Every structure is written in C-alpha cells, then in structure tokens.
Amino acid sequence: MSLTHFNLTTKLLERHQQQRFRQCKTHDSPQSATLIHQGQTYLNFSSNDYLGLANHPLVKKAFIQSAEQDGVGSGAAHLVCGHHRQHQALEEELAAFCQRPAALLFSTGYMANLGVINALVGRGDAVFEDRLNHASLLDGGLSSGARFSRYQHNDVDDLQQKLQANDSLKKLVLTDAVFSMDGDLAPLPQLIACCQQQQAALMIDDAHGFGVLGNTGAGTSEHFGCTVDDVPIYMATLGKAVGTFGAFVAGSQELIDYLRNFARPYIYTTALPPAIAAATRQSLRLIAQETWRREQLQAHIQIFRQQVLAQGWSLMASDTAIQPLLVGDEQRALQLSQALADKGFWVTAIRPPTVPVGESRLRITLTAAHKTADVQALINALAELRTNDV
Known part of the structure; x- marks a missing residue:
C-alpha cells in the first residue's frame, strides 16, 4: 500500500518552513x-x-582483546544464551560502583527507561514527571497506561500537590538527575523527602551525571549522599562520560530480579556485544583512578x-x-x-x-x-x- 495518505511530504515541508528540518552531518x-x-x-x-x-587507548585495547577472544555479536538475548561472563562481571562492578546490591544491563538508555517504567506501573497506577524530562522518560510514562502527570520543572511543591491529589496505590516519580538541555540538577534531597512523605517510589535518570558527579564519579546520587533507600531506582547510560555504549539500572536485588523477568526491552533484545562490556569495565577503572x-x-x-x-x-x-x-x-x-x-x-x-x-x-x-x-x-x-x- 502507498504512503500517500500519511502526508509525509507535507509534514517534511512544514519542518523545512519552520527551519526545524534535521539531518545527520x-x-x-x-x-x-x-x-x-x-x-x-x-x-x-x-x-x-x-x-x-x-x-582512550586502554578502553580500545580492552574492546579489541575481548573481540578477539569473545567474538563480536552476543548472538542472543540475555535470558537465552547471550549473557556472557563479561556482562555478568560488568553488572557486578556497576552495582559495586554505585553502592547498590545489584545492576542490570540494557542496550540503550531509552530501552532501559521504557522497560523499567512499563514493568513497574500500568493502568490504575500513576506516574509523575518533571516537565523537562528526557523524551525516553516521558514516552515510558505515556506508554505505560498509568495516569500521567507532569509537574513544573524542579518544583517540589507542585509535585507534592499532585501526589496528594492522586489516590492511586502505586505512584512513581520520574526525573532526570542532570537535565540534558538545561544542565541543571534535580533537587534530589527535597524530592526524596516528598516521595517518602507521599509513599511514592523515585526513579532518576542519571545519564549526564554518572561518571562526572560525586567524589568517585558515581553520579548525582553520590553527589547528594543518597542511599538505595532514598533512590530505589537508579538508571544511567554508558555512552556519555563512560565513553562506551548501553545503559544499566541499579537497585535492590529484588528490583533487578523483577526487571529481569518483566522488563520487555531487556527480555526481547539481543545482549550488548561482550567487547562493549569489557571496554566499559576498563573505563570504570579509569573513572575511579583518574x-x-x-x-x-x-x-x-x-x-x-x-x-x-x-x-x-x-x-x-x-x-x-x-x-x-x-x-x-x-x-x-x-x-x-x-x-x-x-x-x-x-x-x-x-x-x-x-x-x-x-x-x-x-x-x-x-x-x-x-x-x-x-x-x-x-x-x-x-x-x-x-x-x-x-
């Protein structure tokens, strides 16, 4: 069937006229x-x-050595036969680095956010998002089917009012830790206090804080001195400060076991190449040492x-x-x-x-x-x- 009725040409022309047309360089x-x-x-x-x-030469060397030894493609999803020793070691090292009991690898941050949110909430539940959250958090909240609400940027009072007015049993608050377009930090101590008072779970996306903030580079959570009880769901990506690719979620062993069984983007996606995991392990060592x-x-x-x-x-x-x-x-x-x-x-x-x-x-x-x-x-x-x- 033709795409004529999809109005692709019209929509692209509008983007051109608005000077918002994008293409890769x-x-x-x-x-x-x-x-x-x-x-x-x-x-x-x-x-x-x-x-x-x-x-970095050592990161590249780790990648090359692993590719020579472990091959390139992982061959399958983690739960089939794609979970390599390099993946397991990286998950354990990420958990230790973040001072959390366990961690789970995802192929991208987008997939991690969609996977976590959709695994945790659905119809009858409620999601509360900062107005300036990354698109992956917003899309995860919208696709979950949960009642969706956005609070004013970094406005904890506005969030509290929305939480109080909502009667859902399960409430999930989602925020960027470092906002990707503004560069400012979420007020984690105040958000934590609000969530604990209103019995809501807090998830942070620390894509732009992990590796950069905190005494050891463990991210925004470390920067504010937060524990796993304060921030039970911690997500960060590996393609920014870490310099490799992929993402992970860290939290309690129970959370990670649950996501391994219920997060569809994890279950139904081919695992990262083992060489990426090996390179990331080397990068984590450099972050800690240098x-x-x-x-x-x-x-x-x-x-x-x-x-x-x-x-x-x-x-x-x-x-x-x-x-x-x-x-x-x-x-x-x-x-x-x-x-x-x-x-x-x-x-x-x-x-x-x-x-x-x-x-x-x-x-x-x-x-x-x-x-x-x-x-x-x-x-x-x-x-x-x-x-x-x-």
Whole structure:
C-alpha cells in the first residue's frame, strides 16, 4: 500500500518552513576534543564524552582483546544464551560502583527507561514527571497506561500537590538527575523527602551525571549522599562520560530480579556485544583512578562561565558540563552555530521541538579532553561574535 495518505511530504515541508528540518552531518574522526567533517577539523564542543574516554587507548585495547577472544555479536538475548561472563562481571562492578546490591544491563538508555517504567506501573497506577524530562522518560510514562502527570520543572511543591491529589496505590516519580538541555540538577534531597512523605517510589535518570558527579564519579546520587533507600531506582547510560555504549539500572536485588523477568526491552533484545562490556569495565577503572579528569572538567566549567557571563551572554543556571547559551530565536541560534563553525568550532544549535518555542540555544558541552587553550579559544570566539553582534 502507498504512503500517500500519511502526508509525509507535507509534514517534511512544514519542518523545512519552520527551519526545524534535521539531518545527520557525517564526521570522520573518533570522539575527542576535535572533530573532522568534510576534511575540516573543528574544536568539538557538542560531545557528551565528558571525561574524554571514548577514544582512550586502554578502553580500545580492552574492546579489541575481548573481540578477539569473545567474538563480536552476543548472538542472543540475555535470558537465552547471550549473557556472557563479561556482562555478568560488568553488572557486578556497576552495582559495586554505585553502592547498590545489584545492576542490570540494557542496550540503550531509552530501552532501559521504557522497560523499567512499563514493568513497574500500568493502568490504575500513576506516574509523575518533571516537565523537562528526557523524551525516553516521558514516552515510558505515556506508554505505560498509568495516569500521567507532569509537574513544573524542579518544583517540589507542585509535585507534592499532585501526589496528594492522586489516590492511586502505586505512584512513581520520574526525573532526570542532570537535565540534558538545561544542565541543571534535580533537587534530589527535597524530592526524596516528598516521595517518602507521599509513599511514592523515585526513579532518576542519571545519564549526564554518572561518571562526572560525586567524589568517585558515581553520579548525582553520590553527589547528594543518597542511599538505595532514598533512590530505589537508579538508571544511567554508558555512552556519555563512560565513553562506551548501553545503559544499566541499579537497585535492590529484588528490583533487578523483577526487571529481569518483566522488563520487555531487556527480555526481547539481543545482549550488548561482550567487547562493549569489557571496554566499559576498563573505563570504570579509569573513572575511579583518574580523578584529574573530573577536576579538569570542573576547572573548564568555572573558567567558561565566569568569562562568558562577563561578556553579556545569557547562560542557563548550570554547574555541569552542559552549558546552554540561551538565544531564544531559532534562526539566531542557527546563525550563531554557523558563525562558530566558520571559526572552527563545532557547536550545535538546539531548537524546538527538543526545547520549548522561544528557548532555542547553543548547547555547549565541555570535556576533560579539552585543553584550557581550547576553552579559551571558544570564549574568545564568543567575545568576537558578541562585539560584532553576529
């Protein structure tokens, strides 16, 4: 049957007219402080490789050695015959790293969020989500069939009112720990107190905090000193600060046993390649040992914020590696992104529907792989654009 009645052409034309049409820009280099696109080298300030581990020699070596020994594909889902010794070791090491009894690997963070939420709640239950949550949390809540409610961003009072007004027996509160487009942190201590008072379970998505925050890099939960009782459902991804691929959920042994039996995206998906697990294990060791990476990243953040704010730019309230420069107008954001590209900087413009209308921005991300001179070069370029009113 033809796709004529699906109105694909009309919808794509609307995206073009709104200047929101997206397409991939292919690059030819590993993730690092630089990126090569169409033969030109750019300083890369758009990567989520926050600790500079995606191209680390020891991580690559662990991947190669495991691929030679264990093969490439895992061959099956975990519960069939795809669960390799490397997967088991990684789950145990992730649990220990997060100071939780157990952990479960998922192929992506999106799948982890959908899997956990749909396994825990359904019709007759209730889900409460921060208005700025990642799409995977929102989609998980909507697809679960539970009564769905969004509270104002980081507004615990609003959440409490919504919890009090809801009579569902099972209530699940979902939040990003570090918000991917704003870079700010969820107020975990206040959320925990609210959930405990209202007898709601709390799940956090720490995709952008794991590896970066906390004394050992164990994430936002460690940063705030939270226990497994405070945050019973902890999810984080492995493709950002860890530099590899995949995701995991950590919590009580009972929770993990339950998800292994009821989380459909886990049960019915081929397991990650064992070599990915081996590379991730090496990366975790580097995160624990090389504390200078987090320290260098924090130094970059402080330098960047101090000088860019002094130039008169509008930076959002973030102390993390995500430093959004708020522009507002979509066309203006695209112009600034292109102007920076002309100067040799790869900085992505973020526009609706990813962010609300009127809140287009440059999503600038800093990493431990950047040198101080790299960060200063970007600061100087922004000063030039500000002076010339580009």
